[in-house]
Amino acid sequence: RVGDGDLSINLPAHTNDEVGVLFNDFNHMINQIRHYQEQLEEYKHHLEDKVESRTKALEAMNSQLELAIAQAEQANQLKSRFLANMSHEIRTPLTAIMGFTEQLLINDKVVNDKQHLNTILRNSKHLLELINNILDLSKIEAEKLAVEQAPLNVVQLVHDIESIIEPLAHEKQLGFSIHYELPLPRTIYSDMTRLKQILINIASNAVKFTEQGKVSICVHYLQSKQQLEFVVKDTGIGMSEHQIERIFKPFEQADATTTRRFGGTGLGLCISKNLAQLLGGDVTLKSEIGIGSRFAITVDCHINEPKQSLELLTEQAQLIPEKDPFLSFATSSFDANILVAEDNPDNQLLIKLLLQTWGLEPDMANNGAQAVEMALVNDYQLIIMDMQMPVMGGLEATKMLRHAAYDGPIIALTANVMNHDIDTYIEAGCDKALAKPIDKDALENVLVSYLNLEKDNQNKWDSLLKSEKFQQINDNYVANLPSYLQKVNSLKASNDAEALRSVAHSLKGSAGCFNFDDIYHSAALLEENLLSNDQAQRPTLIVNLINAIEQTIAKSKETA
Incomplete structure (x- = not known):
């Protein structure tokens, strides 16, 4: 009994064993509380780690998002630039194609309809070249472009x-x-x-x-x-x-x-x-x-x-291209000495190649004066003489050689094949005339007649035209077309008819040799016009020649 006066509480009496049990229970409760506290602490640290990890992940995601946004903006800029570039590249030729087509449809009296059609064709080919490049790139990116070994x-x-x-x-x-x-x-x-x-x-x-x-x-x-x-x-x-x-x-x-x-x-x-x-x-x-x-x-x-x-x-010494296998049909080499007087380098290469089919190696003169000098020093069995050359033309050179007692055959090489032109060459001392473009049968007949060579079969010429050497000469001629184009354009507005006629004549001869018929016919018509006083059609003929050259250049790029 514990208390004072009226206030008292009766406590149950406990034995020592009971007190010990109560004490143990109390300690157990304390330990459980501590254990729960430790678990709470661990869970708290775990949550803190999770929060920190999530925070870092969010920061990384934000960085990636910012990068993705930047890349998207860059891609959008590239797309805009691409579309602007493509728009310009496509619209430029399309404007010409549509404009000239409308003119041909609306106006039945279009004067330069062929010129308009050439412009349409040229711009269409430009579009085709652009599309081919895009397709090439697409095939590469799709891994569908095959290459050989x-x-x-x-x-x-x-x-x-x-x-x-x-x-x-x-x-x-x-x-x-x-x-x-x-x-x-x-x-x-x-x-x-x-x-x-x-x-x-x-x-x-x-x-x-x-x-x-x-x-x-x-x-x-x-x-x-x-x-x-x-x-x-x-x-x-x-x-x-x-x-x-x-x-x-x-x-x-x-x-x-x-x-x-x-x-x-x-x-x-x-x-x-x-x-x-x-x-x-x-x-x-x-x-x-x-x-x-x-x-x-x-x-x-x-x-x-x-x-x-x-x-x-x-x-x-080994760095010299091997001889073209297609030229091996020349069964033997002849001792005949031949001089070719021609100022155009492309024509020089072509004529030399033609003569090599018979095993003939000609000497070359760049103008009539050189031809006269070389012919008087060397004993040529045949001279092929271009009629229009700088310094001295073929007509004057032939007259000088005949006057100097040269009695070998001289063959006129010319793009002017009217009867009165040929008569002029014969009167000057030429034995025969070869037309430009050079006809293989006519050249063969000249060689057979004057050098006693035997006729060969058609395979020789077929092999020549398929040869890589012929293709190289052809490519060289095409590569020089831009310079001719520049000359024609520069002379277009001038009154120098003689200079323009000289360019047209040169173009006519060489274009014919390489079978560029559009250039050949356009140059021939312009040359004929420049020999007359008909100036009304001259601007149209000049434009036609320019278009023919541009069309040939574009076609060569397309097939390259």
């Missing part, structure tokens, strides 16, 4: 590229050179067409973006990688690091002014890089603004099978 003569490949790029460089008065770093494999296994496409695109770009200086192509063999490397250098406008990052992207150019200044869709380098990668290599670029650019193109040689033996070229 066929034997490819390295020296001949470089020679072909040189024959196309060198005239372009000379037209802009640029230096051009080819360098071989020996040793080089004679043959690699790759896709000739696609490799040419890469090299021509990059080398022609080097010429296009170079205003002064030079362009060079260097060929290396990377033996450790079994790759062939072509390094194209120029002293052109160059590019910054930012521009280099963009240059291999589709429809991109160095900057917005590049398209306005130089033209182009910006597909060429992207396609070239992808093609090089398909050929086992790559295209890389180093450039500096105002200094120039250096493109390095590598392709695999694919010399890894027993049958594909590697032959290395180790001497400069």
Whole structure:
């Protein structure tokens, strides 16, 4: 009993054992409380870790979202730029196509309907070229563009590229050179067409973006990688690091002014890089603004099978293109000495090639004065004399030779084949006249008649026209067409009828030789007009000739 006075509480009496049990229960409760506290603490830390982890994840997601937004904005800008570029590229020729078509439909009395049709055709071909580039790129990206591994003569490949790029460089008065770093494999296994496409695109770009200086192509063999490397250098406008990052992207150019200044869709380098990668290599670029650019193109040689033996070229003498196999039909070489007087370099190459089919190696004179000098020193059994040449024409040269007692046959070579023209040549001392374009049967008859050669069969000519050498000469002529186009355009507004007639005459003769009939007929009509006083039709005839040249250039690019 515990209490004081009236306040008292009766507590139950406990034994010592009961007190011990109560004490143990109390301790157990304390331990459980502590355990729960520890669990709560752990759970608290776990929640804090989760919150921190979620916070970091949200921060990372925010960063990714910001990056995605930036990329989307960039993609949107690229899309807008792409659409603007494509809109310009497509609308420009479409405007001409639609405009001239409407004129032909609305106006039944259109004077220059052929000119309008030529303009429509030319712009249609430009659209086709653009679409072909897009399809090429699409096939590459879809991995559906097949490339082959066929034997490819390295020296001949470089020679072909040189024959196309060198005239372009000379037209802009640029230096051009080819360098071989020996040793080089004679043959690699790759896709000739696609490799040419890469090299021509990059080398022609080097010429296009170079205003002064030079362009060079260097060929290396990377033996450790079994790759062939072509390094194209120029002293052109160059590019910054930012521009280099963009240059291999589709429809991109160095900057917005590049398209306005130089033209182009910006597909060429992207396609070239992808093609090089398909050929086992790559295209890389180093450039500096105002200094120039250096493109390095590598392709695999694919010399890894027993049958594909590697032959290395180790001497400069081996760097001469092999003789065209199609020219092997000349069964024997003749001792006949022949002189060809012709001022046009393309025609010189073609005539020489024609004569080589009989094993004949002619001497060449660039004008009538040279022809007279050479004929009086050498004993020529036949002279083929172009009638219109600088310094001294063929007519005057023939008269001088006859006056100097040269009695060998002289064959007039001319694009003027009217009866009175031929009579003039015969009166001057020519024995016969060959028309331009050169007829193979007529040339053969001349050689049979004056050199006692035996007639050959048709296979000789068929082989010649299929030969790579003939194609190279043809390509050289096409490559020189822009310079003729520039001359005609520059003379268009002038009153120098004689200079324009000379250009038209030269175009007529050479175009006929290479079967470019549109240029041939347009140049012939213009030349005939310039010999008369009919000035009313002259502007139309000049425009027709310009269109014919432009159409031929566009067609050559389409089939390249």
